[in-house]
Amino acid sequence: MTIHREGYKSIAIATLLFGAVNLSVLFLLGSTLLWLCLVVFILTFGLLLFLISFFRVPNRKLTIDEGCVIAPADGKVVVIEETTDEEYFKDKRLQVSIFMSPANVHVNRNPISGEVIYNQYHKGKYLVAWHPKSSTENERHSVVIQKGDKQVLVKQIAGALAKRIVNYLTVGQQVNQTEEMGFIKFGSRVDLLLPPGTRVEVALNQAVKGGVTIIARL
Secondary structure, eight states: OEEOGGGHHHHHHHHHHHHHHHHHHHHHHTTTOHHHHHHHHHHHHHHHHHHHHHTEEOOOOOOOOTTEEEOSSSEEEEEEEEEEOTTTTOSEEEEEEEEEOTTSOOEEEOSSOEEEEEEEEEOOBOOOTTSTTHHHHBOEEEEEEEETTEEEEEEEEEOSSOOOEEEOOOTTOEEOTTSEEEEEOSSEEEEEEEOTTOEEOOOTTOEEOTTTSEEEEO
């Protein structure tokens, strides 16, 4: 396991705060309330460990299958439905949405190989990630990857806690399946908009792993 580069600054700041808080408490209360100093240490150390774990990148055997759409994120499948895309396709698409809790790995990966033909950031609200309107009203970043005559839209969506979406792709770039496409800080969601008739291989409420689980077959 490694730590994602997006976490370096946050972890460094949190570590400094952890040290400052505990040294201050020890200085002020160490001679009279040592038990309270220990409680503060345990609580703040637990929070620091949680923050570090949020930016973890576990070692995995990634799935490479050019005929499949691979999960772009860890989490739970919360939506499988036909929808009308108003942003790019302007027609009906099959939507599969993955909800990412703060405990999930938050690296986002390319679901297919191909060329990036669309890349757009949208400012927006911060509704909870499972809200039906979060796909169209929340802060989000949409990318369309084309392979042959197939196009897949990946939408990184901020949740109530997530207020920073990072996307590494650019229009015209050739990308490989399961390579990193971005990162979302804290609870969030990723939508996939697939061609109509795509055969979905997952079920509602199923836990999936980014870069590993097959979501659908093109």
